[in-house]
Amino acid sequence: MAEHYDLCVIGSGPAGEKGAAQAAYFGKSVCLIERAPKPGGAAVNTGTIPSKTLRETALYLSGLRQRGLYGVDYRVKSDITIGDFMHRERAVVEAAWETIDANLDRHKVTRIQGAAHFVDPYTVEVARYQQPQRRIRADVFLLATGSRPAHPPEIPFDGRIVVDSDDVLSLTQIPQRLIVIGGGVIGCEYASIFGALGVRVTLINSRERLLMQLDADLSDALRVELTRRMGVQVVLDTNVSAVTVEGDLATVTLSDGRALAADCVLYCAGREGNSEGLQLDNTGVKTNARGFVQVDSTFRSTTAHIFAAGDIVGFPALASTAMEQARVAMCHAFDLKYKMQMGAVLPYGVWTVPEIATVGMGEDEARAKGIAVEIGKASFRTNPRGLIIGDTEGFVKLVFTVDDRLVIGASVVGEGACELIHVPAAAIHFNATLDYFIDAVFNYPTLSDAFKYAAYDGLQRLQRRVSRSMEARARVT
Numbered sequence: 001m002a003e004h005y006d007l008c009v010i011g012s013g014p015a016g017e018k019g020a021a022q023a024a025y026f027g028k029s030v031c032l033i034e035r036a037p038k039p040g041g042a043a044v045n046t047g048t049i050p051s052k053t054l055r056e057t058a059l060y061l062s063g064l065r066q067r068g069l070y071g072v073d074y075r076v077k078s079d080i081t082i083g084d085f086m087h088r089e090r091a092v093v094e095a096a097w098e099t100i101d102a103n104l105d106r107h108k109v110t111r112i113q114g115a116a117h118f119v120d121p122y123t124v125e126v127a128r129y130q131q132p133q134r135r136i137r138a139d140v141f142l143l144a145t146g147s148r149p150a151h152p153p154e155i156p157f158d159g160r161i162v163v164d165s166d167d168v169l170s171l172t173q174i175p176q177r178l179i180v181i182g183g184g185v186i187g188c189e190y191a192s193i194f195g196a197l198g199v200r201v202t203l204i205n206s207r208e209r210l211l212m213q214l215d216a217d218l219s220d221a222l223r224v225e226l227t228r229r230m231g232v233q234v235v236l237d238t239n240v241s242a243v244t245v246e247g248d249l250a251t252v253t254l255s256d257g258r259a260l261a262a263d264c265v266l267y268c269a270g271r272e273g274n275s276e277g278l279q280l281d282n283t284g285v286k287t288n289a290r291g292f293v294q295v296d297s298t299f300r301s302t303t304a305h306i307f308a309a310g311d312i313v314g315f316p317a318l319a320s321t322a323m324e325q326a327r328v329a330m331c332h333a334f335d336l337k338y339k340m341q342m343g344a345v346l347p348y349g350v351w352t353v354p355e356i357a358t359v360g361m362g363e364d365e366a367r368a369k370g371i372a373v374e375i376g377k378a379s380f381r382t383n384p385r386g387l388i389i390g391d392t393e394g395f396v397k398l399v400f401t402v403d404d405r406l407v408i409g410a411s412v413v414g415e416g417a418c419e420l421i422h423v424p425a426a427a428i429h430f431n432a433t434l435d436y437f438i439d440a441v442f443n444y445p446t447l448s449d450a451f452k453y454a455a456y457d458g459l460q461r462l463q464r465r466v467s468r469s470m471e472a473r474a475r476v477t
């Protein structure tokens with residue numbers, strides 16, 4: 001006979017864990033099914049936490065973060081092994097497993113290990129390793145099965161020489177030459193990490209800039225830093241026409257005919273939704289061509305009692321948003337009148353070297369939409385804290401409307417960007433104008449203080465606009 005729960009969650013990544021905890025907190029009986037032996041999904045096991053830990057390790061061991069202080073030759077360790085590189089990653093991942101286990105136990109969530117699929121809209125069957133299948137019935141389902149790296153058939157993935165962002169964590173040695181295909185977030189982050197370790201990295205992107213979703217000045221700053229500080233060769237506006245492997249050597253042929261050789265190729269050009277094994281055709285839940293589940297603004301799928309959150313619904317596909325989407329979904333599923341919508345102001349952090357973070361509307365997007373905006377910028381070069389920590393290339397940028405000086409966007413490039421961005425995020429949430437940054441007092445010496453100088457710069461740019469239009473009017477009359 002099938003067991004029955006108020007809620008059945010499939011997947012224990014950020015969306016599954018937080019959705020389960022949300023419903024359980026409000027007294028619902030919850031069962032969580034996870035096919036992997038450990039919880040946490042891509043965020044803990046293959047994506048966010050491993051890559052961010054490796055970044056810290058690479059920055060520490062290479063001494064890159066301190067080179068602004070002690071010179072370009074500064075190094076903590078010269079022969080970095082894969083063991084050095086991976087040691088801390090394992091420790092952090094294991095600590096994250098414990099945190100998730102404790103959270104689910106505290107909320108009395110029933111855990112089942114196995115791969116779930118639907119047999120009808122209210123019943124899933126769980127295939128378990130060397131154990132009998134188990135049937136679960138529930139009033140509400142949360143699909144939180146995440147995404148996986150896209151594997152185009154023409155790329156000869158072998159998990160050793162041609163790898164995706166999951167396999168890269170199992171490399172047995174640090175490559176000497178690495179080709180990264182894809183200048184999106186994953187490609188740029190791993191190019192930074194391996195570049196910091198001293199690996200000869202070539203980063204290939206089919207688009208004309210890295211991280212096309214960012215303002216051009218931000219992605220240009222990243223390209224310049226990758227090239228200048230880490231010797232990464234950035235190839236833009238170029239497609240890959242073939243990847244071949246012979247012995248221990250990979251060759252990547254570019255659309256312009258060039259052939260590049262390397263001992264490792266990391267392919268990271270997009271992800272697709274983990275929906276195909278769920279047998280959603282037994283439920284009426286609709287997906288798109290890339291396997292992402294269609295949901296409305298409450299994260300309800302095309303079948304009323306089945307919700308979906310996190311990477312399985314596609315954009316923005318971040319751990320940060322996955323958790324919130326799942327909480328919102330559960331509030332609607334059980335009418336909890338608690339958190340009925342996502343926050344409107346979503347920060348976005350990219351853990352490249354340098355770190356980049358944005359919030360709200362970018363300058364380029366605002367101008368493309370015909371919104372009259374001005375910007376204000378301040379460099380870490382003239383910021384005392386920037387000088388102290390040796391980050392003189394970083395900067396902050398505010399985007400605001402010309403008419404009423406309403407701050408609609410902000411970005412930060414440099415040390416601490418992903419933390420600093422929460423300052424303008426709060427300002428945008430509370431509809432602050434530029435005057436907030438003019439009036440606020442910031443600790444000294446801090447990088448946050450740069451926002452005040454960005455606001456001053458914004459005022460000066462506004463003033464120059466007024467002067468220019470007065471001069472133009474004077475010329476006409």
Ligand SMILES: Cc1cc2nc3c(=O)[nH]c(=O)nc-3n(C[C@H](O)[C@H](O)[C@H](O)COP(=O)(O)OP(=O)(O)OC[C@H]3O[C@@H](n4cnc5c(N)ncnc54)[C@H](O)[C@@H]3O)c2cc1C
Nearest residue numbers: 011013014015035041042043047116146310311317318319
């Ligand atoms: C390299 C990399 C770096 C990243 N860095 C960041 C970052 O810095 N910041 C950020 O916010 N986001 C980052 N992300 C994105 C983030 O990891 C994902 O957005 C997040 O993990 C999505 O959470 P989720 O719960 O939707 O899915 P996942 O974390 O993918 O979890 C889904 C779970 O469902 C399980 N599952 C799938 N199918 C079944 C089934 N049929 N039965 C049972 N279980 C099943 C899987 O085993 C998995 O454990 C990164 C991703 C990658 C790949």
Ligand SMILES: NC(=O)c1ccc[n+]([C@@H]2O[C@H](COP(=O)([O-])OP(=O)(O)OC[C@H]3O[C@@H](n4cnc5c(N)ncnc54)[C@H](O)[C@@H]3O)[C@@H](O)[C@H]2O)c1
Nearest residue numbers: 182183184185186187205206207240268269270317349350
């Ligand atoms: N810091 C973070 O928040 C973070 C970090 C990593 C991943 N993620 C998540 O993972 C998702 C997937 O990231 P991604 O980098 O794999 O994909 P992406 O879609 O962000 O970027 C893919 C890039 O590869 C390029 N490309 C595609 N095919 C190519 C080819 N044949 N040759 C050369 N270039 C090619 C595309 O033009 C694009 O610029 C992100 O959208 C994000 O949601 C987030």
